[in-house]
Each structure stands twice: as structure tokens, then as C-alpha cells.
Amino acid sequence: MGNARTLLLLTLPAFVVGVASSLLLIGISRPAEALSHLLWLHDSPWWTLLLLTLGGLLTGLILWKVPGHGGPDPATEGLVAPPVPLTAVPGILLALSVTLAFGVSLGPENPTILANVALATALGHRFLPRVPDRAWTAFALAGTIGALFGTPVAAALLLSEFSSGDETPLWDRLVAPLAAAAAGALTTHLVAPDQTFTLALPAYRGFQPIDLVSGSVIAAAGCALGLCAVYALPRLHRSAHRIGRPVVLLTLGGAVLGVLGMIGGPITLFKGLEQMQELARERTAFDAPGLLLIVAVKLVALVVAVAVGFRGGRIFPSVFLGVALGLLAVALVPAVPPVLAAACAAMGVCVAVSRSGWLSLFIGAALAGGAELLPVLCVAILPAWLLATGRPEMRVEAVASPDPG
Structure with missing residues (x-):
């Protein structure tokens, strides 16, 4: 019964982290999309060259001048990286904004997860210090993945691949992160309902061997x-x-x-x-x-x-x-x-x-x-x-x- 009570108490901060993770993703993506619409009014090859070169210059300046230097080199990290200091978060988000607005062939997932993990871990450690850092990381990861794909299922599947290092049952480990993922997905559906992965292709004609x-x-x-x-x-x-x-x-x-x-x-x-x-x-x-x-x-x-x-x-x-x-x-x-x-x-x-x-x-x-x-x-x-x-x-x-x- 005590374990059930602990899981229940964790769902509230997990839900908050999920909502916040989605809002941060939307708060970065929507302004970047608006900026891209302004930047890409011209559809000429030379304009493409100019904008992407300028995007590289701006990203380089962010990595040089902004505290934290844009976070860790993305080539050295997977989807989940250790928490970075809060001072690095502005640079990470600025560099991501340039990526999204200037047409670079990368998505928002890694930097957004990095920023959300840093914020959730730092704030969670301050206000609920008894909750371990790995839990805040799981909440932020799940919330961001739920927001990115518009469903908590992707987060649950991804988290099931990570080992907890103990004998905790799988669903005991997933209850609170699943709440974060659901909160992130629902927030995205409410605030930004137009994102979809489903392709406009003819329906599957039925199975054949x-x-x-x-x-x-x-x-x-x-x-x-x-x-x-x-x-x-x-x-x-x-x-x-x-x-x-x-x-x-x-x-x-x-x-x-x-x-x-x-x-x-x-x-x-x-x-x-x-x-x-x-x-x-x-x-x-x-x-x-x-x-x-x-x-x-x-x-x-x-x-x-x-x-x-x-x-x-x-x-x-x-x-x-x-x-x-x-x-x-x-x-x-x-x-x-x-x-x-x-x-x-x-x-x-x-x-x-x-x-x-x-x-x-x-x-x-x-x-x-x-x-x-x-x-x-x-x-x-x-x-x-x-x-x-x-x-x-x-x-x-x-x-x-x-x-x-």
C-alpha cells in the first residue's frame, strides 16, 4: 500500500513536468516557425545558400558567446544525456531556434529533451529534494516525447528499454513517467493540434503474404x-x-x-x-x-x-x-x-x-x-x-x- 501511495504522490509532479515540457517545446517551435515563414519568403537557390550560411554563423556565435556554449556536442550524445547546468539552457534553446528557423536538417527532440531535463532536475531537486534525479529525468524525457509525438505510447515504449538497475516492476517504473507523457501529449493536442505523423497516402489494401x-x-x-x-x-x-x-x-x-x-x-x-x-x-x-x-x-x-x-x-x-x-x-x-x-x-x-x-x-x-x-x-x-x-x-x-x- 505504501508503494501505491508513493506512485500516486509522484504522478502530480510528473503531470506538471509533462505540461511544462510540452509548453517549452511549443514555446520554442512556434516562434521558430513564425521566423522561418518570414525568412523563407524568397524561394531561390542563392537565398537558400545565404540563409543557411547565416544560420551557421549565428549558431557559431551562440556557441562562442552564450554561457554554456550551446550544451554538449550533439554528435557525442544519444537521445538522453546527463543533466546540464541551468546556465546552459538559454544557449541550447537559442541554438535550436536557429536550427528550426534557418532550415537545418535536424529536429527539435534532443535539445528540447536536454533543456527539459535540466529544468526539471534543477527545480525538482530544489522543491522536492527527496525525489531522485533519475525520476525527474524520466518525467522530462517522457513529457517531451509525449509532446513530440502527440501520444504517451511512444514514451512508454522508449522508457521500457531502459533498465532501472533494481527489481522494481516495469509498470511501477512507468506509472509516473506515463502521467508526464500523457500530460505532454494532451497539452500539445490542446495548444498545437496540427502536428501529425500520419501520411496522406492511400489506405492499406489489406494483408497479402x-x-x-x-x-x-x-x-x-x-x-x-x-x-x-x-x-x-x-x-x-x-x-x-x-x-x-x-x-x-x-x-x-x-x-x-x-x-x-x-x-x-x-x-x-x-x-x-x-x-x-x-x-x-x-x-x-x-x-x-x-x-x-x-x-x-x-x-x-x-x-x-x-x-x-x-x-x-x-x-x-x-x-x-x-x-x-x-x-x-x-x-x-x-x-x-x-x-x-x-x-x-x-x-x-x-x-x-x-x-x-x-x-x-x-x-x-x-x-x-x-x-x-x-x-x-x-x-x-x-x-x-x-x-x-x-x-x-x-x-x-x-x-x-x-x-x-
Whole structure:
């Protein structure tokens, strides 16, 4: 009974953290979106080059001048990182705002989680010191994931992969974080209800045995594509960081992203959520060579953005990569259902990049817009997971920070 009372008492602060996590995400994303609408009035290749170069310069200045230097190098961290000092939070959020507004191929997830974990841990330690730091971290992570995906299910699945280090039953560990995730998701639905992962593709025509084969092949291809990024990141990161000054490195990196944007077009810019919806809606306007170009450009842009130090997450652009690859598969083999191809390819890419089977499976189901494809996805993820098993993660070993400037 005492344990139930403890769990019940933890749900209230968890709920508060979930709401706050969602509000911080919305409070960063919406102004950045508004700024991007102002910045991207011109749709010319040279304007793309100019804005991304300027975005690199601004990010470099933030990493140089703002306390905390924008937090840890994102290339050295996974989805969850240790809490950072509160003084680093403004720089993290400023750098993320530049990423979102200036069209960098990264999403909001990692910096938002980092900021929410820092705030929840610091404030929680002050007002409820008996609650351990790992609990505040779990609340902030769950709340942010719930807000990002609009459902607590993704957070519950992700948290189930982490070990608590003790014999606490799984659901005892999940009750309070699930409350945080639900609060984050509900807050997002109330304040920003227009974000959706479901693709505007023809409904699944129903299961056929061949879907197990095509889905598995496409998921494995997505994983192989993601592994290209995994293996390329450390090499490019090592080469890029020979430039010892973040301002110079980020400006050059922004210029490279600008050139890539000129080649791939506007659809290869930004985090990829709105762009993958556009790709799905207008899929007949893209032929196989065009889709191959989009995949290649977005893959390189993702690796470059992470390697040079732009602040942002890898999940959203990975999902876009998967959707583009899935539609490329349909362009090559029209008999494959588009929703199956997109969901399986995105799932495969996310397996390689996130190394989270549950999160990848959830993303595939979310893109499909229902549970009808779930049995096929559960089979299709297996070859992708086997391909990724034993491979390195998409991160590099932390290196000494260069002198700013």
C-alpha cells in the first residue's frame, strides 16, 4: 500500500513536468516557425545558400558567446544525456531556434529533451529534494516525447528499454513517467493540434503474404541507409573539428548545407515533418531519379549538420529519409503499397539511427495511421534489427572542446 501511495504522490509532479515540457517545446517551435515563414519568403537557390550560411554563423556565435556554449556536442550524445547546468539552457534553446528557423536538417527532440531535463532536475531537486534525479529525468524525457509525438505510447515504449538497475516492476517504473507523457501529449493536442505523423497516402489494401517479403526488404534497405550515416558521422566529425573555432566551422557547415539545399530543393530542408507530408501528398510529381536525389541530399545534410555541431535531433530527419526511400521503392516497384513502403523504410532508418526498436516500431505504425499494418511491421523490423545489431551507434566519442571563437 505504501508503494501505491508513493506512485500516486509522484504522478502530480510528473503531470506538471509533462505540461511544462510540452509548453517549452511549443514555446520554442512556434516562434521558430513564425521566423522561418518570414525568412523563407524568397524561394531561390542563392537565398537558400545565404540563409543557411547565416544560420551557421549565428549558431557559431551562440556557441562562442552564450554561457554554456550551446550544451554538449550533439554528435557525442544519444537521445538522453546527463543533466546540464541551468546556465546552459538559454544557449541550447537559442541554438535550436536557429536550427528550426534557418532550415537545418535536424529536429527539435534532443535539445528540447536536454533543456527539459535540466529544468526539471534543477527545480525538482530544489522543491522536492527527496525525489531522485533519475525520476525527474524520466518525467522530462517522457513529457517531451509525449509532446513530440502527440501520444504517451511512444514514451512508454522508449522508457521500457531502459533498465532501472533494481527489481522494481516495469509498470511501477512507468506509472509516473506515463502521467508526464500523457500530460505532454494532451497539452500539445490542446495548444498545437496540427502536428501529425500520419501520411496522406492511400489506405492499406489489406494483408497479402508478399507484404512480409517486400516490407522486410524495404526495412532492411532503410536500416542500411541509416547505417551509412552512422559510419560517416565519426569520420566527418573528426575531419570537421580540425577547424578549431566553432564560428568558422559552423559558418562553413552552413554554407555546405546551403549548397545541398540548392541541389535538393526546399523539400530537403528543415526537420522534415512538414516536408514528408508534402512528399506523400505530391508523390506522383517525383520520379525515381528525383526521389533518389532527395534521399542522397537529405542523408548528407543530416550527417553534415550533426558533424559540424548544429543543435538538433536526428529522429525527425531520419523519418523523412525513410519516407522518401519508401516512395522511391514504390516508384521502382509500383505494386508495393505506398503506406507499407514508407512505414517500413522509416522504421528501418530509425532502427539504425536511434537503436530503439520500440520507438522505431511506433514511428512505423504512426506513419501508417493505424494498427492494421502493425503485424507486418513486427515482422519487417526483424531483419533491420539483425542488420543493426553489433554495429556502432550514431554518435562519436566526446572530444575536448576547441577554444571558442
